[in-house]
Amino acid sequence: xxxxxxxxxxxxxxxxxxxxxxxxxxxxxxxxxxxxxxxxxxxxxxxxxxxxxxxxxxxxxxxxxxxxxxxxxxxxxxxxxxxxxxxxxxxxxxxxxxxxxxxxxxxxxxxxxxxxxxxxxxxxxxxxxxxxxxxxxxxxxxxxxxxxxxxxxxxxxxxxxxxxxxxxxxxxxxxxxxxxxxxxxxxxxxxxxxxxxxxxxxxxxxxxxxxxxxxxxxxxxxxxxxxxxxxxxxxxxxxxxxxxxxxxxxxxxxxxxxxxxxxxxxxxxxxxxxxxxxxxxxxxxxxxxxxxxxxxxxxxxxxxxxxxxxxxxxxxxxxxxxxxxxxxxxxxxxxxxxxxxxxxxxxxxxxxxxxxxxxxxxxxxxxxxxxxxxxxxxxxxxxxxxxxxxxxxxxxxxxxxxxxxxxxxxxxxxxxxxxxxxxxxxxxxxxxxx
RNA sequence: GACCCCGUCGUCUAGCCUGGUCCAGGACAAGAGCUUUUCAAGCUCUCGACACGGGUUCAAAUCCCGUCGGGGUCACCA
Numbered sequence: 001x002x003x004x005x006x007x008x009x010x011x012x013x014x015x016x017x018x019x020x021x022x023x024x025x026x027x028x029x030x031x032x033x034x035x036x037x038x039x040x041x042x043x044x045x046x047x048x049x050x051x052x053x054x055x056x057x058x059x060x061x062x063x064x065x066x067x068x069x070x071x072x073x074x075x076x077x078x079x080x081x082x083x084x085x086x087x088x089x090x091x092x093x094x095x096x097x098x099x100x101x102x103x104x105x106x107x108x109x110x111x112x113x114x115x116x117x118x119x120x121x122x123x124x125x126x127x128x129x130x131x132x133x134x135x136x137x138x139x140x141x142x143x144x145x146x147x148x149x150x151x152x153x154x155x156x157x158x159x160x161x162x163x164x165x166x167x168x169x170x171x172x173x174x175x176x177x178x179x180x181x182x183x184x185x186x187x188x189x190x191x192x193x194x195x196x197x198x199x200x201x202x203x204x205x206x207x208x209x210x211x212x213x214x215x216x217x218x219x220x221x222x223x224x225x226x227x228x229x230x231x232x233x234x235x236x237x238x239x240x241x242x243x244x245x246x247x248x249x250x251x252x253x254x255x256x257x258x259x260x261x262x263x264x265x266x267x268x269x270x271x272x273x274x275x276x277x278x279x280x281x282x283x284x285x286x287x288x289x290x291x292x293x294x295x296x297x298x299x300x301x302x303x304x305x306x307x308x309x310x311x312x313x314x315x316x317x318x319x320x321x322x323x324x325x326x327x328x329x330x331x332x333x334x335x336x337x338x339x340x341x342x343x344x345x346x347x348x349x350x351x352x353x354x355x356x357x358x359x360x361x362x363x364x365x366x367x368x369x370x371x372x373x374x375x376x377x378x379x380x381x382x383x384x385x386x387x388x389x390x391x392x393x394x395x396x397x398x399x400x401x402x403x404x405x406x407x408x409x410x411x412x413x414x415x416x417x418x419x420x421x422x423x424x425x426x427x428x429x430x431x432x433x434x
Numbered sequence: 435g436a437c438c439c440c441g442u443c444g445u446c447u448a449g450c451c452u453g454g455u456c457c458a459g460g461a462c463a464a465g466a467g468c469u470u471u472u473c474a475a476g477c478u479c480u481c482g483a484c485a486c487g488g489g490u491u492c493a494a495a496u497c498c499c500g501u502c503g504g505g506g507u508c509a510c511c512a
Contacts, residue, residue: 009512041512098510105510122439131437132508139510146512170438170507193440194505201505228446231461235447239460258440258447261505265445268462278475319474329473394471406473 002034004161005154006060006067009041010052013211014059016203016264017165017195020229024192025163026065027230027252034160038067039153042074043143059212063222064245071157073149080144083152083182084137092181093137106138108148108178115173120161120190121257127173135174151175155184163190163254166261190254193233193261203264219322220269224276228269232262242275270321278318285323286313292327298334312416315408332402333416338425340403347405348396354430356386356393357400361423370419376411401425 006022008014014022029036038060042048060067084106087093095104112130119125137148144152150171154162169191179186197207209215215225227243230236236243236251243251277285286309293299299309312333316326332338340349363378364370383390398410401417414422 007512011512044511047511096510101510107510125438127438136510141510143510145510150512165506166439167506173438191439196505198445231446233446235460237448239448241446241461260440260447262447263445265462268446271462274474316474318476321474391471398472404472408473410471 002029002032002161003037003157003159004029004034004163005037005039005157005159006065007039007041007150007153007164008056009044009047010049010056011044011047012052013213014056015210015212016229017210018056019059019063019212019225020195020232021163021165021192022060022065023063023226023229024234024252024254024257027249028161028163028254029068030249031252035068036065037157037159038070039157040070040072040074041146041149042072043146043149045074045143048074055211055213059216062216063212063226069157071153073144073153076149076153077142077144079156080138080149080152081142084144084148087137087181090181098140101140103140103142105136105140108135108137108181110134110174111177111181115176117172117176117189119169120188120255122191122259125169125172129173129177132174147171147174148178151178151182151184154187155179155182159187161188161190161254163192166191166194190257192257193259195232196261196263198263198265207264208266219324220273221276221280221323224273225269227276228272232264233258233260242272274321277320277323280317282310282314282317285317286310288323289313289326292324293334296327296334298327298331308416315412315416319408329404329407332404338403340399341405344399344403344405348399349429351396352431353393353396354432356382357397357426357430359386360393360397361426364414364419364422370415372411372415375414379411396429397426400429 004025006018006025008018008022026036028034038057040053040056042053084093087108088095088106091109093106093108096107097104110129110132113128115127115129117125117127135147136145138144153159172189172191176186195203197203199207203210209218212225216222223244226245227241230243230248231241234252234257236248286306290299290301290304290309293309294301312330313326316330319329320326360379360382363382364375367374367378379393380390383393386393394410395405398407398413399405401410401413401422407413417425
């Protein structure tokens with residue numbers, strides 16, 4: 001049975017690169033009907049933090065990567081010592097006391113040989129281990145080193161496929177030597193290309209947000225982020241780009257993953273997010289929006305007109321790049337003190353439109369039905385009477401009502417704003433009032 | 435520096451393994467237009483790449499070699 005693992009170190013948040021590694025492991029496990037195992041590499045007591053463990057686990061859950069087993073390296077120290085002892089007894093390792101350190105370290109005698117690694121993605125990679133110096137297995141404070149703990153864990157938890165970042169290629173010969181020395185069978189390896197930042201080099205905080213939780217906070221949908229990550233170094237074929245995870249499980253094949261490092265492109269992620277957002281169930285979208293709106297005091301969750309809120313969400317849905325665009329763009333529906341963008345006011349509300357606005361209000365008052373079609377009919381009629389272009393009045397009215405030059409169709413805006421609020425906002429620009 | 439990995443439009447990629455159907459296809463971005471009530475969406479179009487040089491071959495993006503370029507690793511970090 002296929003058993004893969006994702007082994008983050010809780011010294012920081014789960015980032016884009018880690019998430020992609022987790023995704024490919026998870027996909028492989030699901031595709032093969034195997035197990036996806038999580039291993040928390042918390043041997044570094046100083047840098048590992050519980051908050052990061054929580055953060056990583058939450059991000060993984062949010063992305064939908066459910067795991068079948070979880071291990072903590074900090075709870076397995078006796079296992080590492082046991083295996084180190086074996087190597088000591090076999091004469092494959094020795095102890096050494098460094099002058100400036102308290103205890104003794106266990107060090108692996110690295111055999112000098114040529115070693116060939118079969119990589120599922122890259123094929124055969126050959127190394128000459130004579131340039132590798134003896135490796136510390138157990139540090140003088142008793143904690144295992146990364147390479148040692150990694151090998152012992154992968155072997156004792158029956159990992160069949162090690163799918164990890166490219167940056168581990170040079171660890172592979174060291175680990176292979178340890179497998180041999182310990183008498184373990186070598187798993188299969190697949191080294192994923194790294195994800196680079198737009199400026200070249202590894203994706204880093206300088207280049208933009210790297211933590212998955214940041215993307216969540218910024219209003220990205222987990223499906224969109226996963227879909228985007230999926231397209232980095234892998235393609236489902238047939239020019240498919242938007243693909244749901246179930247379909248991806250069917251099509252995924254590690255051996256078809258690219259060898260080339262991919263650059264993280266926020267613009268494409270944004271496009272992807274919009275694609276998912278406009279097809280998202282409005283009810284669900286409303287659910288995620290409610291806490292955000294409550295936080296801004298835009299709504300009172302105790303007396304919420306949900307149906308009304310859902311219609312507002314639908315109004316903006318095809319335009320959203322991120323979820324958080326909604327509170328920013330739809331603010332005028334929720335606040336009584338309308339903020340008018342200075343630029344917008346300058347552009348469309350400098351001329352005196354008292355007469356036009358007054359007549360529009362009269363039209364609205366005369367409407368038999370206050371619905372979108374009637375509002376538009378009334379508006380068109382007025383424009384005809386005034387003998388002006390529609391847009392000559394549409395733009396100023398939009399700014400007066402929303403404070404912005406961009407937004408949904410004006411007649412929908414008026415309908416959902418309601419007659420009273422519409423009149424009130426227009427009358428502000430009428431000299432001498434209504 | 436040594437060792438290892440990689441090199442198709444600005445970016446993500448298809449094609450490469452199994453040479454010809456590729457004067458290289460799709461997507462994002464950019465630009466133009468349609469629609470129009472702004473923006474977004476949608477639709478149409480444009481721009482744009484096989485890193486370079488040698489081979490092999492009737493034929494190379496595809497196979498081989500070299501060069502150059504990019505990246506990674508060289509810790510008692512993980």
